[in-house]
Amino acid sequence: xxxxxxxxxxxxxxxxxxxxxxxxxxxxxxxxxxxxxxxxxxxxxxxxxxxxxxxxxxxxxxxxxxxxxxxxxxxxxxxxxxxxxxxxxxxxxxxxxxxxxxxxxxxxxxxxxxxxxxxxxxxxxxxxxxxxxxxxxxxxxxxxxxxxxxxxxxxxxxxxxxxxxxxxxxxxxxxxxxxxxxxxxxxxxxxxxxxxxxxxxxxxxxxxxxxxxxxxxxxxxxxxxxxxxxxxxxxxxxxxxxxxxxxxxxxxxxxxxxxxxxxxxxxxxxxxxxxxxxxxxxxxxxxxxxxxxxxxxxxxxxxxxxxxxxxxxxxxxxxxxxxxxxxxxxxxxxxxxxxxxxxxxxxxxxxxxxxxxxxxxxxxxxxxxxxxxxxxxxxxxxxxxxxxxxxxxxxxxxxxxxxxxxxxxxxxxxxxxxxxxxxxx
Ligand code: UD1
Numbered sequence: 001x002x003x004x005x006x007x008x009x010x011x012x013x014x015x016x017x018x019x020x021x022x023x024x025x026x027x028x029x030x031x032x033x034x035x036x037x038x039x040x041x042x043x044x045x046x047x048x049x050x051x052x053x054x055x056x057x058x059x060x061x062x063x064x065x066x067x068x069x070x071x072x073x074x075x076x077x078x079x080x081x082x083x084x085x086x087x088x089x090x091x092x093x094x095x096x097x098x099x100x101x102x103x104x105x106x107x108x109x110x111x112x113x114x115x116x117x118x119x120x121x122x123x124x125x126x127x128x129x130x131x132x133x134x135x136x137x138x139x140x141x142x143x144x145x146x147x148x149x150x151x152x153x154x155x156x157x158x159x160x161x162x163x164x165x166x167x168x169x170x171x172x173x174x175x176x177x178x179x180x181x182x183x184x185x186x187x188x189x190x191x192x193x194x195x196x197x198x199x200x201x202x203x204x205x206x207x208x209x210x211x212x213x214x215x216x217x218x219x220x221x222x223x224x225x226x227x228x229x230x231x232x233x234x235x236x237x238x239x240x241x242x243x244x245x246x247x248x249x250x251x252x253x254x255x256x257x258x259x260x261x262x263x264x265x266x267x268x269x270x271x272x273x274x275x276x277x278x279x280x281x282x283x284x285x286x287x288x289x290x291x292x293x294x295x296x297x298x299x300x301x302x303x304x305x306x307x308x309x310x311x312x313x314x315x316x317x318x319x320x321x322x323x324x325x326x327x328x329x330x331x332x333x334x335x336x337x338x339x340x341x342x343x344x345x346x347x348x349x350x351x352x353x354x355x356x357x358x359x360x361x362x363x364x365x366x367x368x369x370x371x372x373x374x375x376x377x378x379x380x381x382x383x384x385x386x387x388x389x390x391x392x393x394x395x396x397x398x399x400x401x402x403x404x405x406x407x408x409x410x411x412x413x414x415x416x417x418x419x420x421x422x423x424x425x
Contacts, residue, residue, distance in 0.1 A: 012396045012410070014387030015419035016369055020255035022416045026243045026262050027053040027077060028236025030405045032198040034061045034101035035175055036205050036236060040081035041068065041108040042183065043209055045231035049079045051261075052236055054407040056400070060099045067092035068105070083231070087112070093119040093151075099404070103172055106134060106154060107179030110143055115155045117148075129335075133166055133173035140164040141177070141184050161186030161225055169194040169219070169305045175202060181223040182211040188223045195219060196306040197266045201237045208232045238286070240266035241312045241378070242406060246416070247271070247290040248316040249385045251279045252323055256291035257416060264288050269309050273299060273317075277324060298326030298363055303333050315341045315382025322350040323389045324363035331358050341379040344372040348386055348394065369394040377405035384409075388418060397425065 028051040038061070040047035052058060058079065062072035068091065071082040089109050096102040096119045109116035120131075131152060135145040140163075143156035161184050166173055174194040179202075181188035193199070195217055203216030209232055212224035243262035250257035251274050264271060264283035271288060275281045277296040282289040298321060303311040311334035321328035322345055332338050339354045345361075346352055349368035352361040369392040374380030380402035387394030396402075399422070402409055413420045 008398065008400055009425050010399055011423055011425045012384060012399050012402075013421045013423055014384050014394045014396060016367070016388055016390035016392060016394065018253060018388050018418050020246070020249045020253045020257050020388070020413075020416040020418055023258040023260065024246055024412055024416060025260040026238045027051055027407055029053070029198055029201070029239040029241070030055055030057060031101075031171070031196075031241070032201045033058060033079070033236045034099070035104045035198065035202050036234065037061050037065060037079060037081060038104040038108050039179060039202060039205055039209070040083055040231070041065065041070065041087055041105060042112050042179070043229040043231040044083055044085050047081045047083065047231040048233040049081075050077060050233065050235045051238075052077050052079045053239060055403065055405055057099050057101065057404045060095070061101065063095040063098070064091060064102050064105060067095050089113045089115045090117040091119065100129070103131065103134065104175055106138070106152070107176035110138055110154050110156060111159065111180040111183040114157070114159065116153075118152050120150055120152060133168070133170050134176040137164050137173055137177035138180055141180055141188065143180070159184035161188040161223070163189045163191070165191035166193065168192070171196050171199065174199055174221070178203065178213065178221060178223060179206070181225065182206055182213070182229070183227070184225040186225055188225070190221045190223075191219065193219055193221045194305060197237055197240060197263070205232070205234045208234060238262040238266070241310060243267060243288065244270045244310070244313050245316055245381050245385070245406075246412075247274060247288060248313065248320055249388065249416075250290040251277060251292045251296050252320045252385055253388050254292045254294070255416070256289070258287060258289040260287040262286060262288060269307060270313060273301060273309065277320070295365070296320055296324040298324045298328040300329045300331075302331040305334070311335055311338065312378045314338055315379045316385055318342060318345060318352065318359055318361060319382045319386040321361035321363060322348075322352060322367060322386060323365070326363060328361045328363065329358055330361065333357065338379075340375050341382060344379070344383055345386060347372050348390060366391055371395040371397065374398045374401045377401050381406060384413070384420065
């Protein structure tokens with residue numbers, strides 16, 4: 001795995017007026033693999049993860065683990081993490097701040113080491129992203145948490161099973177609580193838990209390692225504490241956001257794309273929306289096909305926790321609405337800053353405006369090519385899809401964001417007939 005060492009000075013040049021067509025496969029989910037790598041901290045020995053995506057966040061997470069004493073080998077789609085009997089508890093500031101997902105070492109470290117020190121993580125500029133629910137989960141289990149010079153410090157003499165109800169089904173706070181509770185004494189119950197497929201994947205790995213967890217994928221997760229975990233091999237689930245990106249690209253470009261390596265139930269609501277805008281949608285056990293002949297119809301989309309429409313696909317929803325027939329309203333309920341994307345779409349001639357949590361978009365036949373800036377992973381992908389519906393060549397800048405989450409992005413788009421080039425700027 002190369003890890004795509006892209007510079008901040010690279011852009012994509014995207015040619016408009018193409019139709020995406022063909023078959024493409026997705027690899028493991030970014031939002032799963034990074035957490036699974038952190039879970040490997042909890043068991044001494046070699047944990048092997050397969051179907052890992054070739055994205056720059058994976059080597060970044062490997063660096064976080066190496067600084068804690070693990071040996072990490074990345075080869076093809078396989079990541080092997082060798083965890084020593086004693087791991088460190090202080091995350092390297094620079095390594096941790098390189099990726100938002102480094103927060104997922106918090107639960108595993110507090111669970112196994114009873115302490116963790118973590119610089120407040122970086123990542124996407126999509127909202128304030130506080131850690132209060134992570135902290136409250138840990139304190140419910142008996143830890144103390146405090147901020148010390150920009151670092152979160154969590155410590156516990158003993159972790160005791162407890163009942164905790166999240167005020168919002170946060171993905172990260174669910175993971176922190178579950179991973180810490182796995183090695184606590186007694187029974188823990190998490191109410192209003194996130195139900196994302198990646199949570200189920202993490203609980204599957206933990207269960208294979210010897211944890212006793214029930215209810216993953218529902219709103220109530222129950223964890224019986226165990227003394228220790230053992231390392232195992234595990235295949236990462238397919239990336240539903242990447243799969244849905246290609247599906248939405250097919251609908252926007254009036255194309256015909258089959259995506260393999262994905263459970264259609266992971267993106268059921270997205271496929272329902274695509275059907276509603278006029279696409280023909282077929283599915284099998286691990287594939288989806290989306291074909292669109294007419295201009296998509298306008299539709300209203302509200303982002304919600306799983307199984308609702310994912311916030312990570314909100315930029316693609318806005319991009320699609322920009323070329324749809326009629327007025328669409330897209331409502332963002334998860335991350336307040338995500339509408340920065342709309343400003344970039346306006347540069348491309350989109351008839352769009354925001355009002356609080358709502359974006360109103362009146363679709364056009366064709367967008368104007370322009371120079372635009374990706375502010376996060378998904379906004380970047382949304383701009384590339386928009387570029388395919390523009391009149392000439394669109395330059396998408398700050399593409400290091402896209403490389404954090406989309407493996408083989410250029411190769412994949414080209415394999416579907418898209419015209420895209422990576423250039424130094
Ligand atoms: C994860 C995903 C991200 C996705 C998001 C929602 C990873 C690496 N990232 O992010 O791609 O967009 O889920 O599906 O898996 N919140 C608090 N306090 C907390 C924690 C969260 O207020 O302690 C808020 C956040 O600011 C946000 C909402 O809860 O408004 C949801 O965040 P959360 O589900 O935790 O997202 P992440 O786990 O950060």
